[in-house]
Amino acid sequence: xxxxxxxxxxxxGVASPADPSPEQPMGADWEALTAAYAATRTFRERVLGxxxxxxxxxxxxxxxxxxFEGVGAEIxxxxxxxxxxxxxxxxxxxxxxxxxxxxxxxxxxxxxxxPTLTMANGTSFEFLSVTPAEALERAExxxxxxxxxxxxxxxxxxxxxxxxxxxxxxxxxxxxxxxxGGRLWDDVRMxxxxxxxxxxxxxxxxxxxxxxx
Amino acid sequence: xxxxxxxxxxxxGVASPADPSPEQPMGADWEALTAAYAATRTFRERVLGxxxxxxxxxxxxxxxxxxFEGVGAEIxxxxxxxxxxxxxxxxxxxxxxxxxxxxxxxxxxxxxxxPTLTMANGTSFEFLSVTPAEALERAExxxxxxxxxxxxxxxxxxxxxxxxxxxxxxxxxxxxxxxxGGRLWDDVRMxxxxxxxxxxxxxxxxxxxxxxx
Numbered sequence: 139x140x141x142x143x144x145x146x147x148x149x150x151g152v153a154s155p156a157d158p159s160p161e162q163p164m165g166a167d168w169e170a171l172t173a174a175y176a177a178t179r180t181f182r183e184r185v186l187g188x189x190x191x192x193x194x195x196x197x198x199x200x201x202x203x204x205x206f207e208g209v210g211a212e213i214x215x216x217x218x219x220x221x222x223x224x225x226x227x228x229x230x231x232x233x234x235x236x237x238x239x240x241x242x243x244x245x246x247x248x249x250x251x252x253p254t255l256t257m258a259n260g261t262s263f264e265f266l267s268v269t270p271a272e273a274l275e276r277a278e279x280x281x282x283x284x285x286x287x288x289x290x291x292x293x294x295x296x297x298x299x300x301x302x303x304x305x306x307x308x309x310x311x312x313x314x315x316x317x318x319g320g321r322l323w324d325d326v327r328m329x330x331x332x333x334x335x336x337x338x339x340x341x342x343x344x345x346x347x348x349x350x351x
Numbered sequence: 352x353x354x355x356x357x358x359x360x361x362x363x364g365v366a367s368p369a370d371p372s373p374e375q376p377m378g379a380d381w382e383a384l385t386a387a388y389a390a391t392r393t394f395r396e397r398v399l400g401x402x403x404x405x406x407x408x409x410x411x412x413x414x415x416x417x418x419f420e421g422v423g424a425e426i427x428x429x430x431x432x433x434x435x436x437x438x439x440x441x442x443x444x445x446x447x448x449x450x451x452x453x454x455x456x457x458x459x460x461x462x463x464x465x466p467t468l469t470m471a472n473g474t475s476f477e478f479l480s481v482t483p484a485e486a487l488e489r490a491e492x493x494x495x496x497x498x499x500x501x502x503x504x505x506x507x508x509x510x511x512x513x514x515x516x517x518x519x520x521x522x523x524x525x526x527x528x529x530x531x532g533g534r535l536w537d538d539v540r541m542x543x544x545x546x547x548x549x550x551x552x553x554x555x556x557x558x559x560x561x562x563x564x
Contacts, residue, residue, distance in 0.1 A: 149522075149560065150364055150536035170542065309362075313548040313560055317540035323363035327530035329383065335526040337558050339550045345558050347362065347526055 139278060140285045140305040143295050144205050146172045147309050147322050153292040154320030163223070163233075167316050174342035175310060178202040185239045197340035201310065210284030211277035212240050213270075215294035216248040219263060231255055232263065240289075243280045245273050247294060270298050292320040299326050304351075307333075311345040352491060353498045353518040356508050357418050359385045360522050360535050366505040367533030376436070376446075380529050387555040388523060391415040398452045410553035414523065423497030424490035425453050426483075428507035429461040432476060444468055445476065453502075456493045458486050460507060483511050505533040512539050517564075520546075524558040 147153045148171055155165025162168060175181055179193030180202035193199065216222060220232035232255075238244070241260040248265050255263040266273055277286040288298045298304050309322070333349040340346060360366045361384055368378025375381060388394055392406030393415035406412065429435060433445035445468075451457070454473040461478050468476040479486055490499040501511045511517050522535070546562040553559060 149541075150534075150539070151362070313550050314543055315536050315539055315541040317536065317538060321363075323528050323530065325530060326363070326528055328362075328528040330527055335556055337526050337552045337556050339552050339558070343548055343550050345550050345552070345560070347558070 139210075139281065139283055141274065141288060141298070141303055142209070142285050142306045142308070143288045143298070143304050144201075144308045145290065145292075145295060145310070145322060146175055146312065148312050148314050148316045148319075150315045150317065151321040151323040152316040152319035153290070153295070153322045155316060156318040156320075165319060167314075167319070170314055171312050171316070174198045174312065174340065174344040175202060177342070180206070187237070194342070196342075197338060197346065198310070198342055198344055201308065201340075201346055206239070208285050209240075209242060209287045210281030211242050212244045212287045212289050213273050213277050213294070213298075214244060214246055214289040215291045216246060216250075218289060218291045218294070219244075219246045219248075221246065221248055221250065221252075225250070228252070231257075234261075237261075243277070244289075245277055247273060270294075270301050270303055274298075274303055292322055295322065296324065296326060299328075306351065307349040309347050311347060313343045313345065352423075352494065352496055354487065354501060354511070354516055355422070355498050355519045355521070356501045356511070356517050357414075357521045358503065358505075358508060358523070358535060359388055359525065361525050361527050361529045361532075363528045363530065364534040364536040365529040365532035366503070366508070366535045368529060369532040378532060380527075380532065383527055384525050384529070387411045387525065387553065387557040388415060390555070393419070400450070407555070409555075410551060410559065411523070411555055411557055414521065414553075414559055419452070421498050422453075422455060422500045423494030424455050425457045425500045425502050426486050426490050426507070426511075427457060427459055427502040428504045429459055429463075431502060431504045431507070432457075432459045432461075434459065434461055434463065434465075438463070441465070444470075447474075450474075456490070457502075458490050460486060483507075483514050483516055487511075487516055505535055508535065509537065509539060512541075519564065520562040522560050524560060526556045526558065 155167035158165045178199040182188040182193040224230040237259045238261040252265045337347045368380035371378045391412040395401040395406040437443040450472045451474040459478045465478045550560045
């Protein structure tokens with residue numbers, strides 16, 4: 139059982155693009171940041187529900203497929219669930235739709251308690267106001283020996299990294315420099331002695347770097 | 352004729368490690384940041400004067416060799432020359448030694464005028480108090496149709512990038528996260544539409560990314 143993180147970042151470490159708007163809720167540069175991942179066959183099938191077999195099948199897709207393998211529980215922040223979008227609407231079930239791609243228990247870190255949501259496809263959302271270590275304990279208890287993913291957003295991932303709770307960090311680096319936005323690496327230090335680091339370049343130009351404890 | 356930049360940076364974009372000291376004038380993390388470059392046969396021969404043929408000969412060395420090819424003039428900041436180390440000693444000729452690795456005219460950006468230094472091996476140091484564009488004009492005038500390198504440090508490179516004066520930027524990214532120091536990418540934005548971007552992973556794990564206008 140390992141604690142895993144996968145993030146799309148730019149060369150300057152931006153994981154949360156700046157300037158979100160109603161038209162572009164993930165920020166104006168989100169599409170550029172995630173273009174290679176969104177083009178994969180796995181993303182198209184698993185997240186968009188496109189079963190036509192369209193999409194790239196190279197190195198980017200191998201990482202995308204690995205993303206969904208062997209995970210027994212997920213932890214995410216309130217913003218990634220979508221709590222901040224309609225904070226006062228108790229019927230709002232986040233922006234992951236009726237069939238969220240997780241298909242495992244998801245623990246959402248928030249200061250605002252809400253009843254647990256149980257979706258049709260194995261995904262549930264339980265809302266916790268706890269520390270990263272406590273959330274991890276809860277997630278491991280239901281993961282059935284499989285891995286726990288810390289899904290995001292950027293601040294939540296940094297909290298887990300700084301607490302030393304992450305066993306494997308995989309970043310897909312889009313070869314662009316965004317210049318603004320929430321950066322993954324701020325106040326984080328990861329040296330070669332603490333992790334085995336591997337790097338690989340995909341056909342798209344995306345650079346995959348993996349830190350394995 | 353092109354304006355070229357080559358820098359060693361960490362995954363979090365640090366090009367100037369923090370906490371320089373008399374024992375480690377380039378910062379405590381300098382060795383970790385530049386280990387793959389310093390291990391190349393080209394670096395050992397060209398910078399250290401080691402003609403034994405020792406050193407790595409793979410992808411890192413190919414970039415190191417290209418570093419020294421086709422450059423007709425160099426521009427650097429005062430700190431990279433070493434002006435800040437002994438600012439009041441006019442006999443101090445920087446820390447590049449009697450045979451600096453440049454072997455071409457070097458223009459040092461400074462607010463403190465000094466007489467030009469002419470070294471034995473084709474290297475000269477001329478001290479200018481001018482804008483990046485003006486320094487570039489001076490460098491191009493003596494480069495004999497070859498490229499001009501902007502050598503560093505980090506702040507000088509960022510000034511040239513922001514002014515749109517760089518035609519080719521190559522970064523050697525060491526797969527470590529330093530967490531502090533001078534960052535290359537601050538206030539810089541480089542999107543795929545403006546440059547052709549290529550990336551390649553070396554045997555050492557170092558990631559080479561090149562932006563070509």
